[in-house]
Amino acid sequence: MKNITYLFLLLSCMACKNSYKEVGKPNILWISHEDLGPIYGCYGDEYASTPTIDQLAANSIKFTQVYSNAPICAPARSTLITGMYAVSLGTQHLRSAIPVPESMKILPEVMREAGYYTSNNVKTDYNFSHEGRWDDSSKEAHWRNRPEGKPFFSVFNFMITHEGPTNALRQEDTSSLKTHHDPAKAILPPHLPDSPKMREIWAHMYDLLEVFDGQVKDLLAQLEEDGLLEETIVFVFADHGHGLPGYKRWLDNAGLQVPFILHVPDKYKHLVANISGQESDRMVSFVDFAPTTLSLAGANIPEMMEGVDFLAKEESDYVFGYRDRADDCYEVARSVYDGRYLYIRHFMPQLPYYQNALIFNKGGSYAEMNRLRDAGELTDAAKKMYATKPVEILYDLQEDPLEQNNLATKPVMKEKLEELARELDEWMIRHRDTGLLTEGIMMQQASQSKESVYAISRAYSEESFKEVLEVAKMVGKINDLSAVIPYLDSDLESARFWGLIGIDAYEGDIGRVVPNLIRLLSDEAPAVAIKAAEILIKREENNAAYEVLKNMLLLEEEVQVLQAAISVRRLGLKAKPLIPIIAEEIFPKYSGEIWGRYKNWSYPMFIGMALDQVQINCGIDVPKRK
Incomplete structure (x- = not known):
């Protein structure tokens, strides 16, 4: 009897050590959608109708502190697929063909090397070519097209919740629904005007979320039909905040925080042993998704990746965010979050959030904002979007989740402000944040040298990079132009550029x-x-x-x-x-x-x-x- 017990224990230990071999590699499915913050019903939003996602969450892990590193699609998706901060690669500006390192392998490439079939349906928007990096990236891409018996990594990107459908109010987009959300019951945030039109748009946004819930249902049904539901780890998440003013394109928490449900079948629960319970407040950001997916697949994480496995024992202390050019609106802003306090630094504070540009002069919620502004009917919270910005912002998201009170000038917050500002400086220097080089200069240098933007930024010495950061941090704080004049003669093009930005922001x-x-x-x-x-x-x-x-x-x-x-x-x-x-x-x-x-x-x-x-x-x- 003792020998049998010993043999059972030995086999159990061997099974633990060889879990991938014994149970096989898990399939991994990413279900992503556009332009929505954490408003699923399972996050406590009583206005939402997301029965499929809520049921999935009841048997999954719901993460409550998950963040896109950028509040707009291309840099967010570049970060997701590379496991690298977009500002390290130069891919933080919206839609631009960035020369990336030849040695860089993105997530599907590493998964293929690990024996996976990889498919993407269909959006990429990485700011670099995806050609040859997937087994299939097309409207027909599906795990069902894989060779028999091969594990898969599949991505489905749903567009229905994008700002386009949200603001267009097309009835055909929600024709599949039996009922629609009542605009009268909508609860709007302080920065959006409470008008009938805005309520209609807000309600329609929730209708579109319900349509997406049905799309999730269809995909899960396909997994079940294929007998793969218990063989597949499922990610469900959005790419950044709502497609409305004050969310998408804004570097506030409203633009960065996203929902994320991680479903892990029972046979793979050992892979998430460091997470206890069905809800986790671990801080996770998109830069961590690729290395975590590789870890779940039992693959090696490339050294070049800058994210971490968010399922590992150690947890992240800070999450970093970035906003640069979106459409034809140039910005440079950075953020750092410690789990309670969000610090934001605007490097071009002279520019309003709501610039005089086509992207803010279009229809839907944007037209409604402009109409009410012209009529003099905006609230103070909404008016802020048309004004210049503070250089520094500090929000206490525990006490002020709607981000209405900037604590940056409060003496009692001086120590916290300095801590987060220091962490942000060190992060920008460590990763050679290409936002400091500016888009025109980094692309000029890449073209001349035939190097990647990543290599260009790392050719800067730490001393040179600190010089550029030093002058960039002066913008909006210059009281005497003599402080900026020396930078106009710098050997560094980027230092000269930021000296000019400082002059542009100077009101005297x-x-x-x-x-x-x-x-x-x-x-x-x-x-x-x-x-x-x-x-x-x-x-x-x-x-x-x-x-x-x-x-x-x-x-x-x-x-x-x-x-x-x-x-x-x-x-x-x-x-x-x-x-x-x-x-x-x-x-x-x-x-x-x-x-x-x-x-x-x-x-x-x-x-x-x-x-x-x-x-x-x-x-x-x-x-x-x-």
């Missing part, structure tokens, strides 16, 4: 630096010359500066043309001298069939959007986008 007289600005009109870095020209025109309508912007708009490098188009858009009525060449020569170059206006979905679309707004600002009617 800039007469003493006008000679410096005139000299920088001929700077070898287009981004520097463009910014110098923009400032000169805004302050004194300099003729030489107009000539610089015209020449930059005529460049062949689309990324530089975009920087120029953004600066011209910011000139308002002062852009009139450039209208003839924009209308006759530049816009036609970037026109095409996208939305009936633009050549493609990348730089040409954003160039076109900026130039359309330029013409509108100058009183010219432009055709409506289809």
Whole structure:
């Protein structure tokens, strides 16, 4: 009897040590959707109707502190699929073809090496080519297309909750529902005006979530039909916050926090042994999803990946976020969260959240915000979106989950502010945050050197990188222009650029630096010359500066043309001298069939959007986008 007991114990230990061999590798299914924060019913939202997800959550792990690292799709998805911070790779700007390291292997490539069939249906939006990185990435991609017996890693990305359908209010998008959410019962956040139209949009957003719940049901039914439900680990999550003002594109918690349900079948529960119970408040961010998925698959995590396995024993102390160019609206903002306090630093505080750009002048909730603004009916919380931003923000999300009270200037919070600011500085330096290089400069250097942006940023010494960060942190805090003048002569293009941003944000007289600005009109870095020209025109309508912007708009490098188009858009009525060449020569170059206006979905679309707004600002009617 003793021998039998000993043999049983020995076999049990062997089974634990060889769990992958004994039970086989798990299939892994990611179900992602667009533009929604954690408003599933299982998160306590009584307005939501998500029966499938709620039932799944009852037998899964519900994570309550999960964050996209970026509040818009391309940088969020780049982070997800690479296990690297987008700002490390230079992939943080919306839709741009970034040269990435040849040695970089993204999640599906490593999964393939580990013996998995990989499929993606269908969205990528990584800011670099996905060609050859999946077994199948198409509208037909499905685990059912894999060779018999092979484990799979499959991704399904659902668009139904995207800001487009949310704001369009198309009845056909929710025709599958028997009932619809009552706008009268909607509970709006303080920053959104409580109008009938906004309530209708809010209710429709929840209708679309219910449609997505049905899509989850269909996929789970397919797993069950294939006999794979107990063989498959399932992730259900969104890519960032709601597709409404104050959420998507905003670096607040509202733009970053997402829902996440992790379903692990009983036979694979040993893989999540460090998580106790059906709810976890571990801090998780998208940079961790790829390494965690590899760990679940029993695969090695590449050294290049910067995320961690969030199912491991050790937990993260901080989550970092970033916001850079979205559409044709340039921003540089960074955040760090410690589980209670969210610190945000705006490096371009002179720009309002709600810029005068097409993306904020479109229909739906954006049009409603503008209508109520023009009617003088916005609340103070909503008006803030049209104003310049504080350089630093500190929210106590435990006491202030709706992010209404900035504690950054409170003496009692000085120590916490300094701690989080220091952590953010160290993180930016450690990862060589390419947002400090700026898009135009990093792409110029990559083009000239034929290197990846990742390699470009790491060619900077720590001392040089700290210099750039030092001047960038001065923006919005300059009381005397003499502090910024030395940076205008720096050998570092990015330091010169940030010196100009500091001048742009300075509200006093800039007469003493006008000679410096005139000299920088001929700077070898287009981004520097463009910014110098923009400032000169805004302050004194300099003729030489107009000539610089015209020449930059005529460049062949689309990324530089975009920087120029953004600066011209910011000139308002002062852009009139450039209208003839924009209308006759530049816009036609970037026109095409996208939305009936633009050549493609990348730089040409954003160039076109900026130039359309330029013409509108100058009183010219432009055709409506289809």
